[in-house]
Amino acid sequence: xxxxxxxxxxxxxxxxxxxxxxxxxxxxxxxxxxxxxxxxxxxxxxxxxxxxxxxxxxxxxxxxxxxxxxxxxxxxxxxxxxxxxxxxxxxxxxxxxxxxxxxxxxxxxxxxxxxxxxx
Amino acid sequence: xxxxxxxxxxxxxxxxxxxxxxxxxxxxxxxxxxxxxxxxxxxxxxxxxxxxxxxxxxxxxxxxxxxxxxxxxxxxxxxxxxxxxxxxxxxxxxxxxxxxxxxxxxxxxxxxxxxxxxxxxxxxxxxxxxxxxxxxxxxxxxxxxxxxxxxxxxxxxxxxxxxxxxxxxxxxxxxxxxxxxxxxxxxxxxxxxxxxxxxxxxxxxxxxxxxxxxxxxxxxxxxxxxxxxxxxxxxxxxxxxxxxxxxxxxxxxxxxxxxxxxxxxxxxxxxxxxxxxxxxxxxxxxxxxxxxxxxxxxxxxxxxxxxxxxxxxxxxxxxxxxxxxxxxxxxxxxxxxxxxxxxxxxxxxxxxxxxxxxxxxxxxxxxxxxxxxxxxxxxxxxxxxxxxx
Numbered sequence: 001x002x003x004x005x006x007x008x009x010x011x012x013x014x015x016x017x018x019x020x021x022x023x024x025x026x027x028x029x030x031x032x033x034x035x036x037x038x039x040x041x042x043x044x045x046x047x048x049x050x051x052x053x054x055x056x057x058x059x060x061x062x063x064x065x066x067x068x069x070x071x072x073x074x075x076x077x078x079x080x081x082x083x084x085x086x087x088x089x090x091x092x093x094x095x096x097x098x099x100x101x102x103x104x105x106x107x108x109x110x111x112x113x114x115x116x117x118x119x
Numbered sequence: 120x121x122x123x124x125x126x127x128x129x130x131x132x133x134x135x136x137x138x139x140x141x142x143x144x145x146x147x148x149x150x151x152x153x154x155x156x157x158x159x160x161x162x163x164x165x166x167x168x169x170x171x172x173x174x175x176x177x178x179x180x181x182x183x184x185x186x187x188x189x190x191x192x193x194x195x196x197x198x199x200x201x202x203x204x205x206x207x208x209x210x211x212x213x214x215x216x217x218x219x220x221x222x223x224x225x226x227x228x229x230x231x232x233x234x235x236x237x238x239x240x241x242x243x244x245x246x247x248x249x250x251x252x253x254x255x256x257x258x259x260x261x262x263x264x265x266x267x268x269x270x271x272x273x274x275x276x277x278x279x280x281x282x283x284x285x286x287x288x289x290x291x292x293x294x295x296x297x298x299x300x301x302x303x304x305x306x307x308x309x310x311x312x313x314x315x316x317x318x319x320x321x322x323x324x325x326x327x328x329x330x331x332x333x334x335x336x337x338x339x340x341x342x343x344x345x346x347x348x349x350x351x352x353x354x355x356x357x358x359x360x361x362x363x364x365x366x367x368x369x370x371x372x373x374x375x376x377x378x379x380x381x382x383x384x385x386x387x388x389x390x391x392x393x394x395x396x397x398x399x400x401x402x403x404x405x406x407x408x409x410x411x412x413x414x415x416x417x418x419x420x421x422x423x424x425x426x427x428x429x430x431x432x433x434x435x436x437x438x439x440x441x442x443x444x445x446x447x448x449x450x451x452x453x454x455x456x457x458x459x460x461x462x463x464x465x466x467x468x469x470x471x472x473x474x475x476x477x478x479x480x481x482x483x484x485x486x487x488x489x490x491x492x493x494x495x496x497x498x499x500x501x502x503x504x505x506x507x508x
Contacts, residue, residue, distance in 0.1 A: 028145040029158075040161030043142050044168070047135070057141075070148070071141030 007086050010037055011045050015083035018055065018075045025058070025072035046073060054079030139166050217304050225305075226312035232319035233311035236326055236406070240307040243413040244300060247420055247461070299465050303409065306469070310402055321380045321399045325406025328376035329472070332368045332407060333414020336464070339365040340415075341422050341436065343460040372411065373404035373472035377479030396484045397477060404476010405469055412468035416461035 007015065013035040018026065032042050049055040053076060060070040075083060142162040149155040218241055228234035309315060311322065339361045377400030384399045425432045 027148070028141060029148045032158075038161045039142055039145075039158045040164040043138060043161070043165050047138055057137075067147060068144040070144055071137070 008045075010035070010041055011049065012086060012090055013037065014042065014045050014049065015054075015075070015079070016087055018073065019080060019083045019087065022075050022080050025074050027060075027070045027072055031073065049079065054082055217301065218308065221305055221308035225308045226314055228311045229313040229315070229317070230319040230322075232322050233317070236322050237307055237311045239326075240303065240409070240413065243417050244303060247413070247416050295462060299462055303413075303465070306405070306409070310406065315402065316395075316398075317402050318380070318384060318399060320383060321403050322406055324376045324380050325373075325403035325476075326410045328372040328403070329407040329410025329412075330414055332372040332411030332468075333418070335361070335365050335368040336411060336415040337418040337422075340460075341419060342426065343419055343423065369411070369468070369471060370475055373407040373475035374479035374482075376403040376407045377401065377476035378483040379403070379479075381480035381483040393484050397480045400480020400483070401473060401477040404472040404474070404479065406472070407476065408469040408472020411472070412461075412465045416465055419461055 014031060014037070017031050017034040028039070028042065028046070031037075031046075032039060035042065037045070046055060046057070050057055050073075055073050056076050056079075057071055057073050060072055063069045139162065142165060143159075146155055146158050146162065149158045228237050310317060380403040381396040381400040384396050388395075422432065422436070426436060
């Protein structure tokens with residue numbers, strides 16, 4: 001049988017969204033808006049990527065008043081390399097879909113708004 | 120839903136609890152209304168999946184359905200109550216215990232497709248049991264048009280048949296059902312286990328082909344093989360093409376599945392390729408036959424059970440016919456007594472599917488040419504078909 005793909009099309013969308021600003025921490029809702037994925041699809045992907053060491057996660061240190069702390073995500077160095085490889089190898093059709101998906105309501109976090117803490 | 124999510128999250132392993140909390144905290148950022156509800160619903164799905172709540176719930180549901188299937192359904196005590204009580208124990212043991220035993224013996228499912236197919240087959244067997252039970256027992260307790268099953272037995276049979284309302288237990292039938300059920304559980308567990316070395320596509324193709332076969336069979340005979348029971352479901356010219364289509368599906372669906380998977384399967388070792396491709400084709404045919412039989416049996420026995428209880432289903436089946444209550448009851452009786460038809464197709468269809476699957480695969484897989492063995496020359500020189508040095 002054929003070889004198994006390294007990332008699903010949905011995982012590629014998440015990697016692409018994270019790779020656009022690899023140094024910034026992003027939260028789940030922003031990623032969902034960017035990729036168009038539902039929470040039930042997005043979070044299992046983030047869990048798998050984190051388990052593989054491609055994504056690092058942390059809790060927001062200073063949450064907005066009256067709001068719960070938020071979980072933040074960004075690519076690790078290995079994740080960034082892996083994402084670049086996978087996205088370059090992705091079929092052209094998927095690459096064409098990415099900018100369209102990325103045109104969603106993207107709202108990167110302000111620097112300092114989310115200093116990483118231990119996960 | 121927030122309360123539910125947090126309660127479910129406590130069941131998660133520690134490593135996943137953070138993720139559940141993260142998803143839940145994020146819900147506050149999502150615009151209120153349907154969007155937030157959908158976000159939280161995704162959270163519940165994630166937690167349920169990670170906590171394997173679905174599997175536990177499925178197990179409990181299976182057990183409950185088995186108990187319900189086996190429990191004597193009739194409010195009126197039938198003469199063969201001993202069989203009904205035996206059904207309780209046997210069915211629960213079969214549907215709750217045997218899958219676990221077979222899983223231990225034959226191994227867990229090899230892929231996500233295999234797991235789904237295994238679950239669907241187990242559930243289909245669970246559905247057949249209550250439908251069969253209801254079809255056989257409710258009819259005896261539902262007198263209509265001045266006749267009930269006991270009267271019917273007395274009128275039509277001088278010595279009541281085993282398994283009828285006034286006859287004794289039909290041990291032969293009970294044992295046959297037991298053996299068929301055990302056979303299905305064993306075969307589906309074996310085919311979906313890793314040792315079978317079946318590609319997920321093989322199982323999926325076989326299952327889809329079988330679904331088509333089952334639906335066509337059901338459309339042709341919604342109340343089993345007895346034409347009197349279904350009359351006037353489809354008359355003459357409307358019925359004939361459907362019956363022909365059912366035969367085509369019976370022979371063609373497993374053959375097509377076998378041919379398709381044999382063509383697609385690309386094994387690693389070219390030397391064993393024909394054998395591996397034939398095995399995939401055979402298995403696809405077997406799955407198609409089994410799925411077709413189960414689909415027709417589930418839909419057919421359910422309709423038989425419903426026709427006794429539901430005026431809507433009766434109106435749908437006997438559309439346009441001005442039947443007296445006793446005439447309808449007669450058809451219901453024939454249908455309920457004809458559920459053995461489904462036992463027969465549950466045995467025959469997989470056998471036909473197996474034969475047609477391997478036929479389809481054989482038609483697709485090129486027959487390997489016999490290896491040419493170099494013949495040494497008489498004078499001891501190099502083999503005839505090798506160039507001389």
